[in-house]
Amino acid sequence: MQYRELGSSGVEVSEVGFGAWVVGTDWWGDRSDEQAVEMVETALDAGVTYIDTGDVYGHGDSERIVGEAIAGRRDEVTLSTKVGYDFYDNPQAGHGELPKELNEEYLREALSASLDRLDTDYVDVLQLHNANVSEVTPEVRDLLREWKAEGRVRALGWALGPSIGWLAEGDAAVEYDEFDAVQTVFNLFEQEPGRHFIDTIRETGSETSVIARVPHSSGLLNEQVTPDTVLEDGDHRSHRPKEWYEAGWEKVEAIRFLEDPDGVEGARTLSQAAIRWLLAHDEVASVTPTFRDASDIAEWSAASDVPAITDAEYERLEQLYATNFGIDRDDGMDALRTSVDGEDIAEAGLDKRAASY
Template structure:
């Protein structure tokens, strides 16, 4: 397993990380808690050392399970968590967004509670979870510096929606020298990653990209097909039928990325991301040990050739020659869309 540094922070992450939204929640289908612990430990044994959770996942339960699974091997792993959603004082209403709190006082308190649940003395990486650009003011930046100076946090990231707001937020993270920026980025949804890599280059910044949803919520690993019936509570069940149909047509046009016995589509999707130097790690959603075995091995498969990368770029530029709307347009911006208009984007996937 390859490792890459987050910015200039000295914090290293495995190029394939573990997105722990699946731990302690049922939003990707239900599973037992011991099953989740076993899955985390299996990932570590397969070389995955970067584990990315959030305090709001299961309202703290994900952090507790991650701490239980990894506590005895703390010195082998890089642990990230997210703060910003005030689930302490607000009930969860289905899959709806709960109120956020981004004051310095709340951030300090939330980090301390996260560390208590993890049973750890520091976070290797702290994300501000879906923070709007106007919420991260000088006082919040000062609070982040205090957390680093106290040793409770080693590196800082901004985790983006993108449906909560993404472009102005990501640009602000890079301009303010955040160590990392977590964003939806995959072969189908290239706009955010491409824009931020350009911003990093323009500002000569050291911010690293953490790519989440690398398999486009199950399309690029072929776990979601047009006929798939998703389990109760699975958040993908709320997506329009057009998303599934359009996505599967795109997958068929990417078959050239597969190499029989050498590289699966799911592995190729990860290798496409790792071909970008600014991407430090991808965080797929592991649901089974088979997923772990396949995707943790992705960095060891043949890297995508220049020809393959060019073919992907050409297909994306032509929108895969598919005229149908996938029903996912309308990702909003937290600054009324003016940032999106400035770069000619209206949707995180265009």
């Protein structure tokens, strides 16, 4: 496992992180608390030291499980959590979004509750969870800086939703000095707004890092969702339209060359290559795949050490992306490609529906 610095914070994260939304919820399969703890421990043993959880996952259960799993190993872990959703006073309705709350009083209570569940007196990274720009007021930013100065938080991030608000929010995270990272959906098939944030970081000279989530595009790039897969209603990936997967399976065939770089058969799996492509961007500090079992952990944690994406491979992928991987039909994702009202996406030229292909 290799490690990178998160922004200029001095906080070190493993290139492959553990997305702890998979524990404490049943959105990615049922597992007992004991099995969930074992998963976290297995990841730590594999060098996956960056653990990314959130208070809303399982209404605190994910944090509680993570806290149990890292007991006695806190100094090995770069621990991140998220706050901003008021699940204390609101029931979860399926996968629907809960009301957000970012006033100072609520945030103070939320952080204290998270620290209690995690059984620690500080977190290495605190992220605002899907906060809109208007919600991150000067008072909120002052509070975040206060926590950082006190040592309750070592680094700050802004985690973006796939359709709850992301373009203006990510740009703000890059602009505001106190944020060390912006977390976003980013993968070979869904490159915006990740590419946009990386371009902005480079153009402005910002030291903000990107944390990439959903690196396998909801099961396509790790081939856990194939034409023979039946997604149950409770499976989080079932929110994707069937057209998305049908187009995606064709795209997968177009990138098979990544499995055997320079003719070295079996040098990396497709799922490892998907992670390596993200890590080809210096701005990406960590990639957080959704581990479902020990075999996922073994394979994907090893992605940090398999052959890097070559310049020739990267350029070939650029050409494929520019032509939508040769796919000329609707993927059914229009309704999910929004950023608040979608106007900022269109104005930035990032709306794939307006592309020429």
